[in-house]
Amino acid sequence: MSEPAVSSIKLETCQSISDIPRETWERLAGTGNPFLRYEFFEALETSRCTSEATGWTPSHLVFRVDGEIAGIAPAYLKTHSMGEYVFDWAWADAYRRYGMEYYPKLLLAVPFTPSQGPRLLLHSKLRDLLDARRLHDFLDTLIARLGAHSWHILFPNAQDQALLEQEGQLHRIGCQFHWHNRNYECFDEFLAELTSRKRKSIRKERRQVAEQDITFTRFDGQDISDHILATFYVFYQATYLKRGQRPYLNKAFFEQLRENMPEHLHVIMAVKDGEMIAGALFLSGKDTLYGRYWGCLDEYNHLHFETCYYQGIELAVELGLQTFDAGAQGEHKLVRGFEPMLTHSWHGVAHPGFHDAIETFTQEEAEQVMGYYEDTKTVLPFRQKDGA
Structure with a gap:
């Protein structure tokens, strides 16, 4: 690609992943991260999990340079804030109280x-051409054209954060807890890194699960039968129905993942008296295991910790993965060897008055999150190298 001028960069949107050639998507996104696979977004759309009816209208960004696609970004016009995990309900409520529309965004x-x-899947030369001011200008212009009132980039990696960093822009931070594989050969090697008290606590939890005559079976990829998948989906639904919600994802979505990207899929089932009683679905990437979907019908002592965390740690060790991302929130992960990490999001709000108010909020929130982050590091269960 020859060196383009900034003026030759055009930003547009498309209404379906199918409007972007698969080979172009894979060239820019790669295939190592399951959540960036073409097949993942295709499954969301064809299963109708992301559609106008669900409030997730696909509006994927396409950057063109001299008419050729040089960048893409998964994007949606939203009419609510569900399923995002960066919560802006208070912002939407403030708009409503002032008689203004917050959505679409x-x-x-x-x-x-x-x-x-x-999140910004850009050709290296295009990334070099863009800076924070230009990128923010592109996005501000785009939302005006789309009739949206704001834009939001959730959970970008460090490379994208560097491109988004600009004084006066709305930047939020959060805190999650991830497990790190320090070249462990087995679960016991991980336990050996913990204090004696924490080792005993985890072993007790695992023993109490076993004493309930619960065992675990793992199924990978195409070995996940229709029966296994249907049973898992019952458990997954239950997690939402217990909270009075409908599940975000339908059975067709999971069926398409199994058919089109089976190398990323792993299901762990808890079994008691020959019957499956709970299940968790994991996705594996190039260096990270992602624990995302879980459910059970009845409550058993420590079953959630064993199925979602300890079985996940064992899977990550077996697959040689360096990180286990078990999902959002969950302070209880700390004492089980998951370590705090900061997450980020960036926001562009068109209304100047609300922009200023939200900026003050994000600054105050960041101070609280950073304090919490530092506090959590003081209660990690790892022993000193010269201690027990």
Whole structure:
């Protein structure tokens, strides 16, 4: 690609992943991250999980340079804030109280997935041409054209954050807890890194699950039968129905993942008296295991921790993955060896008055989050190298 002028960069949107050639998407996004796979977004759309009816209208960004696609970004016009995990309900409520519309908004994110990763999938030469001011200007112009009132980029990685960093822009931080594989050969090697008290606590939890005559079976990719998938989906639905919500994802979505990207899929089922009683679905990437979907019908002592965390750690070790991202929130992960990490989001709000008010909010929120982040690091269960 020859060196283009900034004026030759054009930003447009398309209404379906199918409007972008698969080979172009894969060239820019790669295939190592399951949440950036063409097949993942295709499954969301063809299963109708992301559609105008669900409030997730696909509006994927396409950057063109001299007419050729040089960048893309998964994006949606949203009419609500559900399924995002960066909560702006208070912002929407403030707009409503002043008689103003907050929605639609333009969301650059992976739907229903609070996982950090690339969001701006740009050719290196295009990335070099853009800076924060130009990128923000492009997005501000785009939302005006789309009739949206704001734009939001959720959970971008460090490379995207560097491109988004600009004084006066709205930047939010959050805190998650991830497990890190320090070349462990087995679960016991991980436990050996913990204090004696924490080792005993985790072993006790695992023992109490086993004493309930619960065992675990793993199924990978195409070995996930229709029966296994249907049973898992019952458990997954239950997680939402217990909270009075409808699940974000339908069974057809999971069926398409199994058919089109099976190498990323793993299901762990808890079994008691020959019957499956709970299940968790994991996706594996190039260096990270993602635990995202879980459910059970009845409550068993420590079953959630075992199925979602300890079984996940064992899977990450077996697959040789360096990080286990078990989802958003969850302070209880700390004592089980998950370490705090900061997450980020960037926001562009068209209304100047609300922009200023939200900027004050994000600055105050950041101070609180940073304090919390530093506090959590003081209670990690890892022992000193010269201690027990």
